[in-house]
Amino acid sequence: MALSFPVIFLLSANLGSKELQDLEEQIPTLTYDINEAEVILGKISRKERALFELRKHKLVTEEIHSLERSPSTPTTPDRKRARLQTPAQASSDIDSDTASDNEVQRRLVGPAPVVPTVKVVKLTWFTDSIQGGEVVPIDDYVVYEGRKVPKPPVEAPQLGPAEKAAEVIQRALADAGSTLLRSPRPGPPRGRRGETYVSHPVRPTLVRQSTSEHEIETQLPPIPEYLHTTYSCQRPTPNHPPNEAFIEELAKIKTARTLTGDKIGVRAYSSAIATIAAYPALTEVARLPGCGNKIALLFQEFRDTGQIREAREDESDPKLAVLKLFYNIWGVAETTARDFYNRGWRDLDDIVEYGWDTLTRVQQIGVKYYDELQLPIPRAEVEAIAGVILAHANQVRAGFEMVIVGGYRRGKAASGDVDVVLSHRDERATQDLVGRVVVGLERAGYVTHTLSLATTNSERGQAPLAWKGNAPRRGRAGAGFDTLDKALVVWQDPNPNPDLDPDPDPARNRSRNPNPHRRVDIIVSPWKTAGCAVLGWTSGTTFQRDLRRYCKRERLLKFDSSGVRSRRDGAWVDLESGPDGKPAPDMLTAERRVFEGLGLEWRPPEERCTG
Known part of the structure; x- marks a missing residue:
C-alpha cells in the first residue's frame, strides 16, 4: 500500500543527479511548483540554509514559532479548505445581547481564512518513512516552518508634473520608433580564471491574444x-x-x-x-x-x-557555447563542464595545457578524438560495425543473436554511437562472453581502446538480482541498476576506405588510418531477460524514465534493462517466458512480452522517440 505523503517539493541542493532522479521517482506526491508544496524536502539541516532556499525560489514566508503551534491544530491546511468568507446573516439572526464581539464578527464574515503553511524538512524524514513502511511524525525533522505570505500587488508610482511630462516624451519617442532611449545590452565579461558561471536572465514577453483566438480555444x-x-x-x-x-x-x-x-x-x-x-x-x-x-x-x-x-x-551566449563544447567531450557531464569553465578554461587547448593530468582516461580519449567522435555514424556503418561484433561472438560460440538498439532502432538516419545487445539461448554461452569478444576485436584491430568493461552479471552467475528496496547498498556502487555485462570501447575500422585514401601500401595505411574513431557499447544479456535489455536500450530517455515510474506507481515493480523485480518481496518477475514456461523464440518477441506483462500497449521503436 502506497504511503500517504503531503505534497512535496524536492530541493536539488547537495544532491547528485542520480540521487535526485531516484528520489523523484520515489516521491508519489512530488510537485515541481514550490508554491503548491506543503513540505519542502532537502538535504539541509540549518534554518539559515532553509531560508536561503526559500528566497532563491522566491517563496515569501513568515516564521511560525513553537509557541504558536497547538497540538490540536494542524500546521498544514486541509486540502478541502473552507470558503474564506460566507454571506453575512441578517442582523435579526444575531443575538447581540448574548454574543461577544468576536462571535458577532465570526458570524458576519464566517471563519477566519486558513493561512497556508509550509515546512522545510530534512531528507531523512522521507527516507526513514520509506524504510519503516509508514509516514513517521515530521516534527523532529522540521528545519523551518512558516506561513506563506502572498505577494503584495504592485502599485503604479505617483508621478509629479515634471515626471509626467518626461513619461509623455518617452512614450512619444517609443511610438516614433526612436532608438535613442535604448541602451545597448552589455555583453558578458571576458572570461577570467576562476570565475563562476551564472546564466543570463530571460526577459519576459507580453503575449497578446485576439478575441478570435480566444473563441477558437474555447471550442477546441x-x-x-x-x-x-x-x-x-x-x-x-x-x-x-x-x-x-x-x-x-x-x-x-x-x-x-x-x-x-x-x-x-x-x-x-x-x-x-x-x-x-x-x-x-x-x-x-x-x-x-x-x-x-x-x-x-x-x-x-x-x-x-x-x-x-x-x-x-x-x-548566442558565449559562456554557454564553451560549456556545450566541454559537455560534448566523451566522459564529461554538465557538472564537470562547469568545473572546467570555473577553472578559467575556454577551449580544448586550455584543457590539454592546464589540466591534462587531472582528466580521467575516458576524458583524455574524448579530448584526443573530439572532432571524430562528434561525427554522425550513417546507418550503413552502424550495421557494418554490428555485423563484425556478431561475427566475433559467434567465433567464441555459434548461435548468438543480436539486436542493434539505440537511435538506430528508433529510425534515426545517423547515430552518435553504436549500441548492440547480444544474447544466446544457452545461458552458459553468455557467461563471461563480453571480455572474450572485446579481446578478439582488439586483436583484429577494430577496438583501439577499451574504456570500461563490466562483468557484474557473470560474477553472480547470471542469476536475476533481487531488488532490495531502499536499503543501503554495500559493495559496488549502483549494483542494483542495469547489472548486465557490457563494454564501452573506441572503434576504428582497420580497413581503410579506398575512396578516402587511395594509397595501396598497407603498411602506410596502418600508420595513418583515415577511418574515424567511433563510440561503441556492447551489451550481453542472458536469454531470460533479453527482452528487458532490448526495451531498455532502445527507448528514448524520457520513455525509459516514465516506464520506470509507471512500473513503480502502477505495478509495484522495479524495471531496468537487466530485468523486472517485485517491490513487494524483491523477487525476479519473469515476463518473457510463454504460458507453457518456454522461453521466447527470439529477442524481439521477448520484448513484446515485456510490454504485455506490464499491461502496456505495444509501441514499435519508431514510436519511442521522446528524447
Missing part, C-alpha cells in the same frame, strides 16, 4: 485519449513529429538548463517535449499533460515570430 476538440496519461511509455512518439520545429526550440532551452545545472527545469522541459512530440496538431498547449502556462507562452511566441527569444539568447 477534446485531447486525444492517449494523451490523458502522464506516462510517455503509453503514448506513440514519432521520430519526426508535426511540431518538430517548436520542439527543436524547446530542446535548445533544455540544453541550456542542463549546462547551468537546473535539474528541475531539465525534467520539466523533458516532460513537455515528450508530450508535444506525441500531439498530432499543435493548436493549444496549456491543456496538455506536462506543459502548462510557461510552455503555452513559448508556443504563442513561436507561432507569432517563428522562434523563441530565450533559445536565441542561449545560442
